[in-house]
Amino acid sequence: MSELSFLPFAQARRRAAETVVVDSLLPGASLTLAHWRGAPTPVALCDDTSAGSVLRALRQTGAIPAAARYVTANHFDIDGFIGVWSLLNPEQARQHEELLHLVATLGDFRELDWSHPLATTALKLACWLNAKEQELFYPPFGAPVLRRREDEASAEKFAWFLPAFGAVLENPNAEAATWAPAYERVEQAFVVVQSPQTQLHRYPEIGLLVVHTLEPLPYYALFGPTAGYDMVLSCYAGQRYEFEYKYTTWIDLESRPTRPRLPLHALAASLNAAETAPHRWTFEAVTDTGPLLRLAGKTLSKVQRYADPDQRPIHASTISPEAVEQEVVQFFRQRYAHIEPLKDWTWEQIRAAGAAVATLA
Structure with missing residues (x-):
């Protein structure tokens, strides 16, 4: 060359x-x-x-x-x-x-x-x-x-x-x-991830990892155990939560098939119906590099959303961790039951897959 x-x-x-x-x-x-x-x-x-x-x-x-x-x-x-x-x-x-x-x-x-x-x-x-x-x-x-x-x-x-x-x-x-x-x-955050302070609940059938830990952590520690998973639900003390589609579902992943990102309207609506905190559950479009579902206060900039979770405010919910986890798992289990993991999804196919399951209860 x-x-x-x-x-x-x-x-x-x-x-x-x-x-x-x-x-x-x-x-x-x-x-x-x-x-x-x-x-x-x-x-x-x-x-x-x-x-x-x-x-x-x-x-x-x-x-x-x-x-x-x-x-x-x-x-x-x-x-x-x-x-x-x-x-x-x-x-x-x-x-x-x-x-x-x-x-x-x-x-x-x-x-x-x-x-x-x-x-x-x-x-x-x-x-x-x-x-x-x-x-x-x-x-x-x-x-x-x-x-x-x-x-x-x-x-x-x-x-x-x-x-x-x-x-x-x-x-x-x-x-x-x-x-x-x-x-x-x-390094200090990784020690927390490996300690009894942190519990990992794995749902490989839908590509979801749920992390229960005390405080928000830097991504390099928080996402360390997430290889092979494409969605992360982080549950922090004080009923603070963030759900995120990883970047692995924005690109063409070569090593394994993935499931398409789905619009989160129905999931957010269900959480909002149960929420009595002053904030509302909001989310980004599936085409965002890393869509977050979270209780929104002041709208986060792209810079803030890309930054580590411990660098942005995460508001307290009135919904229990068990209920949030159950709601998220049920939402994706129901919808991904109709969708096979594939390689090389196009954005058109991703939108079509989302539309096909949008009416599921």
Whole structure:
């Protein structure tokens, strides 16, 4: 493969035929390596993460078109960044392939297998990326607040991180002052998840994991046990709840079939009928990257919804944890009984599946 260089997305639109696009869509691109729903990623290169598709391409001779000169992405996040960086640093990426895949998975799905020998290193790298992004730039989904387009503003993040990451990958501990506060916060939360303070109720037949614990936790700890599940109901002390569709149901997951996201109108209506708190149960559309069902006070911004649960207000309900769990489980058991898990759902199929079960009582 020829040596590639990074090209900001706005410029890449004019050089699409010479550009590999990562974790994004670019009409006319020489190659797409993205797990986005419907992305034209070659079947042999499909992976749960976009970075994983890049790493597969680096293993296969001739996978990167000879005409490719550039690589781009239309946003900055950990998965996309790892993919872009790997294409620019293929030898180093091959040497650290397993670690990079773990970092990308943690960044997008918030899943981390703490028994993996590289788990702590992956967490250090993810925490460093997040901390530096927060220190030097705007937060994820924060570009509109600055009255900027993400595909343009994110180029500044790439310009800073691309030359800096390789040294941190080789020696994460040299940057401990940066990643340690977030790392220790997650590490302490993971101890809580593993302790008797936390109970996990698993419903694999509907892809739901229910977490009962005392206080809201950072996602990297909260979602650690959720691999293989696509929905999480978090139940905190004081009758505080959040239900979330994981990002695994927004993209085309390669490793296993999934169930389609369903509109939550009927579930919210049922909870609201039983609720006597001053707040109402609200939810986002199925096309949101991570729809939340929760008691709404002041409307959360996308930045707040993407941030960790312990960084946003979660209001007390008057419904018991047992009743909320039963309501959620019953809702999905009834509706998913009519739907088989599949790979490569289209948004049209997802909407149709939701419409087909919308009238169920």
